Amino acid sequence: IDGFGNLTLNVHKTLFDKIVGDRDFAIHFKSHDPITDISTHYMDVPYGELLCRFNSTSNLEIAVNNFSAAEILELKVGDSVQLVLE
DSSP states (O other): OOTTOOEEEEEEHHHHHHHHTTSOEEEEETTSOOBOOOBSSGGGSOTTOEEEEEOTTSEEEEEETTBOHHHHHTOOTTOOEEEEEO
């Protein structure tokens, strides 16, 4: 969890692309609706909306546009996140 509350996962873009490819996917965590798209920028989604993107180190990141994802989603280090191929 970085200083902005973004959640960095241990999934690198190279691995994600190799495993997921062109298939549909869903990223599940706790009781929240899954994320099914990868954004390029935080501003790709409306203010306060949830997104997934690859950060500057090319790791998958869960974020909320202009808010702390960790706080809003009540996620902490060690919580489970599941990537499901559909």
